Amino acid sequence: MKYQRPRGTNDLTPDRSPLWRRLRHVYEEVVTQFGYAEVDPPIFEATELFARAVGEDTDVVSKEMYSFTDRKGRSLSLRPEGTAGVVRMVIENGLLGGGGILRLAYWGPMFRYDRPQAGRYRQFHQFGVEALGEGGPALDAELIELLVATLRAAGLGELRVDLGSVGDRCCRPAYVERLREALTGMDDRLCPTCRERRVTNPLRVFDCKETGCHEALKHAPRMLDHLCDDCRAHLERVEALLADQAIPFRRDRDMVRGLDYYTRTVFEVHDPGLGAQSALGGGGRYDHLVEDCGGPPTPAVGFSAGIERLLGVVEQEGALAASERRSYGAYLSLMTPAAEPHAARIAARLRRAIPVEVDFTGRSLKAQLKTANQRGVRFAIILGPDEIDARSATLKDLDSGVQKTLPESDLLELIQAWLASEPPAPRAAPGR
Ligand SMILES: [Zn+2]
Numbered sequence: 001m002k003y004q005r006p007r008g009t010n011d012l013t014p015d016r017s018p019l020w021r022r023l024r025h026v027y028e029e030v031v032t033q034f035g036y037a038e039v040d041p042p043i044f045e046a047t048e049l050f051a052r053a054v055g056e057d058t059d060v061v062s063k064e065m066y067s068f069t070d071r072k073g074r075s076l077s078l079r080p081e082g083t084a085g086v087v088r089m090v091i092e093n094g095l096l097g098g099g100g101i102l103r104l105a106y107w108g109p110m111f112r113y114d115r116p117q118a119g120r121y122r123q124f125h126q127f128g129v130e131a132l133g134e135g136g137p138a139l140d141a142e143l144i145e146l147l148v149a150t151l152r153a154a155g156l157g158e159l160r161v162d163l164g165s166v167g168d169r170c171c172r173p174a175y176v177e178r179l180r181e182a183l184t185g186m187d188d189r190l191c192p193t194c195r196e197r198r199v200t201n202p203l204r205v206f207d208c209k210e211t212g213c214h215e216a217l218k219h220a221p222r223m224l225d226h227l228c229d230d231c232r233a234h235l236e237r238v239e240a241l242l243a244d245q246a247i248p249f250r251r252d253r254d255m256v257r258g259l260d261y262y263t264r265t266v267f268e269v270h271d272p273g274l275g276a277q278s279a280l281g282g283g284g285r286y287d288h289l290v291e292d293c294g295g296p297p298t299p300a301v302g303f304s305a306g307i308e309r310l311l312g313v314v315e316q317e318g319a320l321a322a323s324e325r326r327s328y329g330a331y332l333s334l335m336t337p338a339a340e341p342h343a344a345r346i347a348a349r350l351r352r353a354i355p356v357e358v359d360f361t362g363r364s365l366k367a368q369l370k371t372a373n374q375r376g377v378r379f380a381i382i383l384g385p386d387e388i389d390a391r392s393a394t395l396k397d398l399d400s401g402v403q404k405t406l407p408e409s410d411l412l413e414l415i416q417a418w419l420a421s422e423p424p425a426p427r428a429a430p431g432r
């Protein structure tokens, strides 16, 4: 093979695209039901935006961004996440002027130069929402409910919300100092990265995968135990609202989301059946990010969910039917090139009502009907020399085997009659 896709990228092939489209449809439906408008910022932005919004010393910005210089010498980066671009867009377009809550949703590719592993890609896709203009806990609960509703609509029944708080500007600085002190005392037991984090960004140590660090940190102080009264009340209110909606949750005292901009609520939604890599989506509150990026002071909260992993789970659990049912469609078989104008005319008329695929290959009828069966369509329409002369067509019901030759102007009527009289039995997914 001469060319291969770049390492860590993925092809969306025809066998998987129907499921992809269904998932996208689920997302569109649910965000619409919750009153979120779709937005689509560009996939690259000024590198400086991500450094500012996501945090210069996060792994995402310092190690994983695809950055390049354009022909005018500007440094641009492929977006590693969705929030920074949405926040930039909101400020630039003055979307916050209207008062009330600004509710936005997005779906698209993200890019991180990460070590590729199962279910993780360098070009991956996320959907997410951002809700701006309100600081109260009810909005946090709404977002968690929205994420859970989307996953449930995708067919995933068993879900668990992990909930934490990273504090705010009132209580976090004192906690970070306390943590730094504790880390200094255990310096010899930490990995080199965590020893560095102790200085630059102590909260990051809870992300470490090293077992030595994990052990050492067991008795380190936790943010959850050092929240100020306001942050504690906020968290408890979110929990009460989730309990009201019968959404199962638990407090996770180790949760540190990978990005720096969070304040107060952070959360992840898990499928407990998945084991270690069970997080399907997560997010949190970011009350200072809009201001830090040059906008007016605006509390906000958001989440994102990885589409590739979700697709894998949905596939594995057979949650959405793996194939779009095209059992009401038709496959038009040409027995001679002379039938091409007739086929075009018939297809144009039928497509107003049903999907039609035309076979121009000139293969044998047997071979063409085999393809029709693989496509999972209900009808084959055969056009040979006799049909051309008579302006007729032979319609074959691939479910029942019944076949009839009739004037081409009557085709649609008969197809609709057959569809109405005999609802197609559930068919197996086409074996492509
Ligand atoms: Zn470590």
Ligand SMILES: [Zn+2]
Pocket (backbone or CB within 6 Å): 167, 168, 169, 170, 171, 172, 227, 228, 229, 230, 231, 232
């Ligand atoms: Zn606080």
